[in-house]
Amino acid sequence: MPESWAEPLWSTAAQWSLLPPVLLALLLTTAIGLEREAGAKSAGLRTHVLVGVGAAVFMVISKYGFADLLATEHVALDPSRIAAQIVSGIGFIGAGLIFVRQDVVRGLTTAATIWLAAAVGTACGAGLAPLAVLATAAHFLVTRGLQPVARVVRRHRRRPPVLRIRYDDGYGVLRGVLERCTAAGFSVAGVAVHRGSVAADGVRVAALTLRLDGRGDLPGLAAALSETDGVRSAETRVDPTEDPDDPDRADD
Structure with missing residues (x-):
């Protein structure tokens, strides 16, 4: 079988080395999703994991998926464009999680965590593992660590x-x-x-x-x-x- 037959399926020889960023995104967004699932939020484990892993995959594709085309004349790649599209595209999911009942707005924090999960996945796909880990830790600090502070503020604010x-x-x-x-x-x-x-x-x-x-x-x-x-x-x-x-x- 000629080697050229597999070329469309194998754009780069380093594909196995591209899997760790996606696995890291899977691990980190699973932690975020479990926290949301424990709170019985409208978007739980599966949504956050799929968003994070999807963002990581898109980012890896943006960086390495077109390596076989770089030698082509007049071809230039801009990996940052995919990251920008992830940011704008995730807004559709976030908007669907926010709803208003009378004058009470609900779903803002859940929509924000979806946005954060996409950011964590994008950071993993871009090879910024420390940033992704820090963002995940910040999620737990904000959603769990700041709740007692928020309760104190609510009790003392003017109604x-x-x-x-x-x-x-x-x-x-x-x-x-x-x-x-x-x-x-x-x-x-x-x-x-x-x-x-x-x-x-x-x-x-x-x-x-x-x-x-x-x-x-x-x-x-x-x-x-x-x-x-x-x-x-x-x-x-x-x-x-x-x-x-x-x-x-x-x-x-």
Whole structure:
């Protein structure tokens, strides 16, 4: 069998020496994926390993896969182009992991770890093993080591003020309520409308929750609103979407 028959399948004689970077990417991204799997995240072991190994394979192909063409006239290779395409292409997977429920964003950290897994695989494929190991260690430091610090910060940060109001619907009361909120130094950052009811006097009563921004006198505002014509009750409470003990509330 002529030797030229195998040339299309064997672009370089050093192919076996190109496997260690891919195996290292397999090992490191497995560690990252196991951490995500233990946290029951939307992207777990298999996703992170496939992303990391795929990035490593693409990078190895970019560096060594066209060695047989370098002797061809007018042929120039730019291995950095593959790395750039990996960075942009992994964004499609990351975007699919992020979703918004009401005003709570979830999946940011998982999408970021997918991006990191691609970076680790790219570093392995580029022959930058110490960088890949350091990036993997940084992943565990951030996702596990910084969680206690994040909990402490959440417990001490100022929570958004929330005002719950019940008022007579259909009498233009809401417009006056919003004007009073603005006059008290607040702006409305979010509105949640609840199911209405009919009072004993036959008037339809609406209920809504206002999430406010500002540093005005919230108890004073609630007291003033409760005395407003058409307002049946006004009370303040903690924002229900803010849970200081949930480490992945907004970025799991």
